[in-house]
Amino acid sequence: xxxDLDFEGWTCPLPLRDTPTVVMGHGGGGAMSGELIEHxxxxxxxxxxxxxxxxxxxxxxxxxxxxxxxxxFVVKPMFxxxxxxxxxxxxxxxxxxxxxxxxxxxxxxxxxxAEGTPLSEIGRVATAIGEAAEVAGVQLVTGDTKVVxxxxxxxxxxxxxxIGVIADGVDIGPHRARIGDAVLVSGDIGVHGIAVMxxxxxxxxxxxxxxxxxxxxxxxxEMLATGIDVRVLRDPTRGGVSATLNEIARASGVGIELVERxxxxxxxxxxxxxxxxxxxxxxxxxxxxxAIVPADRCDELLEVMRRHRYGxxxxxxxxxxxxxxxxxxxxxxxxxxxxxxxxIGEQLPRIC
Amino acid sequence: xxxxxxxSDPDLAARxxxxxxxxxxxxxxxxxxxxxxxxxxxRHGIDQxxxxxxEMIHGPGCPVCVTPLETxxxxxxxxxxxxxxxxxxxxxxxVPGSSQDLFSIKSAxxxxxxxxxxxxxxxxxxxxxxxxxxxxGIGFETTAPANAMTVYQAQRQGIANFSLLVSHVLVPxxxxxxMESPSCRVQAFLAAGxxxxxxxxxxxxxLADRYGVPIVVTGFEPLDILEGIRRTVTQLEEGRHELExxxxxxxxxxxxxxxxxxxxxxxxVTDRTWRxxxxxxxxxxKLSERYADLDAExxxxxxxxxxxxxxxxxxxxxxxxxxxxxxxxxxxxxxxPRRPLGATMVSxxxxxxxxxxxxxxxxxxxxx
Numbered sequence: 001x002x003x004d005l006d007f008e009g010w011t012c013p014l015p016l017r018d019t020p021t022v023v024m025g026h027g028g029g030g031a032m033s034g035e036l037i038e039h040x041x042x043x044x045x046x047x048x049x050x051x052x053x054x055x056x057x058x059x060x061x062x063x064x065x066x067x068x069x070x071x072x073f074v075v076k077p078m079f080x081x082x083x084x085x086x087x088x089x090x091x092x093x094x095x096x097x098x099x100x101x102x103x104x105x106x107x108x109x110x111x112x113x114a115e116g117t118p119l120s121e122i123g124r125v126a127t128a129i130g131e132a133a134e135v136a137g138v139q140l141v142t143g144d145t146k147v148v149x150x151x152x153x154x155x156x157x158x159x160x161x162x163i164g165v166i167a168d169g170v171d172i173g174p175h176r177a178r179i180g181d182a183v184l185v186s187g188d189i190g191v192h193g194i195a196v197m198x199x200x201x202x203x204x205x206x207x208x209x210x211x212x213x214x215x216x217x218x219x220x221x222e223m224l225a226t227g228i229d230v231r232v233l234r235d236p237t238r239g240g241v242s243a244t245l246n247e248i249a250r251a252s253g254v255g256i257e258l259v260e261r262x263x264x265x266x267x268x269x270x271x272x273x274x275x276x277x278x279x280x281x282x283x284x285x286x287x288x289x290x291a292i293v294p295a296d297r298c299d300e301l302l303e304v305m306r307r308h309r310y311g312x313x314x315x316x317x318x319x320x321x322x323x324x325x326x327x328x329x330x331x332x333x334x335x336x337x338x339x340x341x342x343x344i345g346e347q348l349p350r351i352c
Numbered sequence: 353x354x355x356x357x358x359x360s361d362p363d364l365a366a367r368x369x370x371x372x373x374x375x376x377x378x379x380x381x382x383x384x385x386x387x388x389x390x391x392x393x394x395r396h397g398i399d400q401x402x403x404x405x406x407e408m409i410h411g412p413g414c415p416v417c418v419t420p421l422e423t424x425x426x427x428x429x430x431x432x433x434x435x436x437x438x439x440x441x442x443x444x445x446x447v448p449g450s451s452q453d454l455f456s457i458k459s460a461x462x463x464x465x466x467x468x469x470x471x472x473x474x475x476x477x478x479x480x481x482x483x484x485x486x487x488x489g490i491g492f493e494t495t496a497p498a499n500a501m502t503v504y505q506a507q508r509q510g511i512a513n514f515s516l517l518v519s520h521v522l523v524p525x526x527x528x529x530x531m532e533s534p535s536c537r538v539q540a541f542l543a544a545g546x547x548x549x550x551x552x553x554x555x556x557x558x559l560a561d562r563y564g565v566p567i568v569v570t571g572f573e574p575l576d577i578l579e580g581i582r583r584t585v586t587q588l589e590e591g592r593h594e595l596e597x598x599x600x601x602x603x604x605x606x607x608x609x610x611x612x613x614x615x616x617x618x619x620x621v622t623d624r625t626w627r628x629x630x631x632x633x634x635x636x637x638k639l640s641e642r643y644a645d646l647d648a649e650x651x652x653x654x655x656x657x658x659x660x661x662x663x664x665x666x667x668x669x670x671x672x673x674x675x676x677x678x679x680x681x682x683x684x685x686x687x688x689p690r691r692p693l694g695a696t697m698v699s700x701x702x703x704x705x706x707x708x709x710x711x712x713x714x715x716x717x718x719x720x
Contacts, residue, residue: 335397
């Protein structure tokens with residue numbers, strides 16, 4: 001009977017046409033789940049998808065050490081200036097792999113969807129995932145979908161896990177910072193956090209700041225190709241530059257001294273932070289990296305970084321020092337010093 | 353914001369510091385009233401640049417810090433009630449009550465929301481007619497006009513499920529209370545510019561006269577504060593005690609008449625307890641009778657509050673300028689921003705938090 005039907009370009013009218021929003025059945029593992037994958041996720045993922053739809057993806061990996069990372073994304077709102085939860089979910093894990101010096105190869109995508117979420121929004125997120133994966137050159141090889149009752153979740157949560165390969169001779173880790181090393185940042189800080197905050201409820205302060213979400217493994221590859229001993233790489237996401245540098249100082253036992261006037265903080269970020277009582281050093285970034293490198297090769301490396309599209313505004317912001325081990329301190333514009341502490345939790349806008 | 357950068361210029365700051373050194377012949381104790389000024393002084397290391405003996409005493413002007421424990425406990429009790437949406441500015445969420453904070457209420461299922469404007473709370477009330485929406489109205493004269501406007505709008509629009517838990521405090525009575533304390537060491541005040549931008553400057557000359565203290569209205573950028581210090585020290589050295597406005601770009605002497613009219617309509621002056629300090633007569637606002645039905649304290653009868661401050665916490669003495677934060681034995685030990693004993697450690701504008709966040713290194717390296 002089916003011989004008479006042309007399956008080319010065929011899409012099932014159910015459930016995607018009959019229900020405009022997620023229903024519990026989409027997570028049940030039955031026909032509706034399959035249709036969601038087949039008719040929404042896979043077309044949206046486009047060329048980045050490599051789905052045999054088995055229980056496991058079977059992967060071929062080149063020689064070298066494997067890097068493996070996972071991250072969950074619960075950002076609200078799902079769409080913000082310059083990006084969405086979709087590209088964050090790809091770039092976040094790609095960058096976690098890149099910060100170990102790995103070339104990212106494969107990603108999994110797992111979704112927790114709240115009942116009632118419009119399928120059109122899920123389609124937009126999935127399309128963003130596909131596009132970001134194609135740009136990053138990674139394949140989406142396995143995934144999962146669960147649905148939670150209305151009220152038990154908040155739209156779309158995405159988890160990605162990724163595998164990459166580290167070339168021989170690359171040794172990057174937070175414990176490797178040495179006294180005298182230079183601290184570099186690949187560009188303006190605080191941009192992503194302010195972009196997301198600017199479109200949260202009640203916070204329309206008219207900024208034109210867009211998220212800096214970007215895959216950084218290309219920039220890392222250029223940096224490693226110089227042969228310079230890049231000791232530490234980290235992307236300062238949640239907790240910002242402050243949390244990341246504190247973690248490095250603690251892992252390696254050095255002190256870190258920043259020069260406040262050298263910090264690349266765009267005026268819009270500074271103004272928004274001033275208005276809300278936030279510290280730009282604690283605001284999240286998504287497309288920036290911090291690098292700790294030998295000071296005598298720092299200028300050479302900065303030149304290479306500035307030639308890459310994601311490192312145009314790279315600069316040196318500080319030095320690893322013997323004083324105050326395991327602490328991060330900034331020299332203020334007026335000549336004083338202040339401790340740069342780990343943020344306690346989420347930053348809270350102050351009353352006035 | 354280039355306009356602000358100019359008020360952080362290191363060369364101009366160095367020149368002001370030189371002038372302060374040149375004019376100073378003996379020790380002086382100056383109080384900056386506002387927590388925002390404290391934060392700026394410590395963050396930029398301004399106190400490290402002053403002549404020996406010129407001491408900055410940190411005042412009680414952190415609205416989060418001085419909100420009385422009983423009010424926090426009342427807020428917690430209201431927020432825990434089913435059917436209530438409790439709205440607050442972000443920095444109140446971590447302030448400890450007697451046994452917990454708003455974050456704990458939220459994690460236990462209470463509907464506690466951070467809003468950025470009281471009008472957001474009013475919108476929530478409009479959108480959730482079956483819920484009681486309460487806004488935690490705390491703060492000095494700066495935040496009061498927006499809260500007054502919200503109450504005014506709620507009544508005008510007939511939004512019956514909105515109410516305000518009011519704990520507003522006023523600066524001039526606090527200055528008087530500090531000066532009348534037998535242990536007072538304060539010889540001059542840097543008044544808070546944003547308070548004066550609402551209320552004007554007319555309340556200050558009588559205080560300067562009565563207590564013989566110079567009062568200089570200042571802003572919050574490093575140069576604003578240094579200029580305020582320069583002017584107060586100059587007055588002290590010359591034996592003068594006057595009000596000066598060093599923040600004219602934001603503060604007209606008459607204040608903001610529209611905001612003041614709204615405040616007069618919605619609020620009336622009342623006695624108010626300050627956390628860590630105690631009751632100061634005439635130092636707060638409550639809703640006037642016309643708006644009494646929008647008062648959350650009346651709407652939710654919360655009884656059986658047993659308030660208990662930590663016996664280790666000396667934030668009251670910090671708020672009165674009697675001790676510096678690190679002179680408290682619990683500072684950085686039992687009391688840190690992560691596990692604060694008192695509000696001065698939890699609020700981003702609290703003196704203890706400012707010392708812990710920015711100055712811990714100096715304190716560690718200079719302590720015996």
